[in-house]
Amino acid sequence: MLTYTLFPAIMLLFFGGLLAMWVTLYHKPDELLERIADRVGWTTLALFAVWLSILTYDQRQIPILTAGQISVFLGFLIWMDQLLVQRKMSQRMLVILPLVTVILLLLAGIAGGLHHKSAPDELHSAWSAVHIVLSMAGVAMLFGSGVYGAGSMLLRRELMSRKFGRLFSSLPSMDEMHKLRAFAIYFGWLLITISFASAVAFMFLENSGTPSFFSHLHEMFGLWGAASLLALSERFRWLGDQKQARLTVAMSTVIFLLITGSVLQIFFGGQS
């Protein structure tokens, strides 16, 4: 029972505390508090991992059996990405957006329900676990690319307006954000592609070549198409740096909406 009540409450408490710390840091830079916030961030991730492990043990499947669980799992992956990037560079301002997103995903997860009483049967298979984990990881990476794209746009606005405010000094350099954005796009695309391929393989192997039950094919195909377009545009530099940043923000939003549609389709779309 604690897995569904106490742990979510603890996670919300930790993430709420982290958000308060980073908002304070935005107004009052303090290296000591930043180090503390960094450690609390890792502790929160560890607690998150413990919670999801207990949940996995409890239901004998990774947390993908309800829309709420998938939402929470995506939050975990986004936070893990965020901390891994933060190890490489200081990016005080770019912590707040992922933090707010993780909190919203946690709240959506709790509201959407974490109990797995009537989960579709195929979600209990190893195939679907692989497919969903890869999809979520890919979406988390593409979400990250959207954050860096937004960061580039914010920094450009500061540079152009000559405001030289707190944002100007606390955002990473344009170069760093560009590199991170490109890495997140390529890696996210790769994960989504493998996930898509694994799903197709699953569809044929489990149903003797009859792709009849694959309920969220359109959303998944749209998602892969959007990620591919983004990756191609980044790889072949179809656009200038700022236009690419805008495209990334737009596409990552579309991808986020598509994955939400996908998840809803699995659980509430009738045929599953």
Add this chain to the structure above:
Amino acid sequence: MKLEMIGLNHRTATLSLRERAAISPDTLPTLLERLVRHPNIEGAAILSTCNRAELYLSPTFHFEESELRALYAEVFELQPEDGDVAYVYRDANAVKHLFRVASGLDSQMLGEIQILVQVKNAYNTALELACTSGILNKLFTQAIFCGKQVRTRTAISQGAVSVAYAAIEIAQRLYNKLGEKNILLVGAGETTKLASKYLADAGACNWRVSNRTTAHAAELAEQIGGEITSFPPNSEDIAWADIVVSATSSPSAIVKMSECGAGLKGRKRPLLFLDLAVPRDIDSAFAERDDVYVYTVDDFQELVAANIKSRQKEAVRAEELVEKEVHIFSEWYRENRIAPSIQQLQVALETIRASEVEQQARHFRPEDREEIEKFSRSMMKKVTSMIIANMRRAAADGNDLTLARAVTVAFAGKDQHAIDEILEKLNHELSH
């Protein structure tokens, strides 16, 4: 507290007086050694920088102010009347002053970092010459800690505060590694040289130099390891560059959109123009492009003003941290002044304990000796801790040293001279 400081700085003394007061590193050891030979000085440290000449002393008894000024004039080889412009701080005020100095709060450029290194050097010099006392050691180590704290816990040292540095700060907001970027220098005058020096310090290494006089361009290119190009720069130079730094004395724009605009065709990466010239060298039409950033002297000045304002805002937080550290130092001092009494108490009680255990040991089996040692130590520790805690509390809360005096007398050993010395110090503390 037995601390005194006397000094002058950029606010109280003219440049010529500061120049006369400056002490060379060669003469510093002799001066320090001479100071600690003074019968009333237990420890001394000298902080001598281009903006300040300060003397920190831990005297046995406080100096008269006139005496201190005369001593200062003598040490820094100034006229007696020069000593009159020096400021004097005592005890907690001296502590606060050094903490503010180490934190960059008393510097000409608020939050500068160099002063912390200078405070460290002043302390290390005095320490190596064995010219410091216990209180000076604590004062300087805590001042250095305070300086570090202020710089890590506030943004007082962040942001450029000169125009040339402001240009580099903007470049670093765009580009993380300047070593990977191509830099085109337009002009080869002092401003361009200074900017190229700062850029090189930040890692830049790929250069092209464009100047009206080719010989000057070649000279600068040789200095920085770059190559020369045509003047004015052409569209190929613009296509090559990531950063263009321009500072010529031309009355009109040198880098024109109509002549170099072709260099932007098909360009997908950002381009930064740092225009340090007045009138401007860079055609303002460049600023209309999406990934082109053009900055002029006015912008750099605006950034400098914003940074100074931000440092001033941070100074309020820095002052709070300094106050906190001064309080910690004062607490330490109030407790530490009874340290000799505590030490004497511990020695006396340990002597009694060891002697009693030795005498009673024959009544017990040899294998019980360890247990007896343990028991007696534990009991004595509890008794001692209780007395020390009460002594500390009285000394800290009510500034009451009577218990420390009573303990010193009650546990007096045979060395009457040592006891007298402790009592004299306690009396002196009470008189302040």
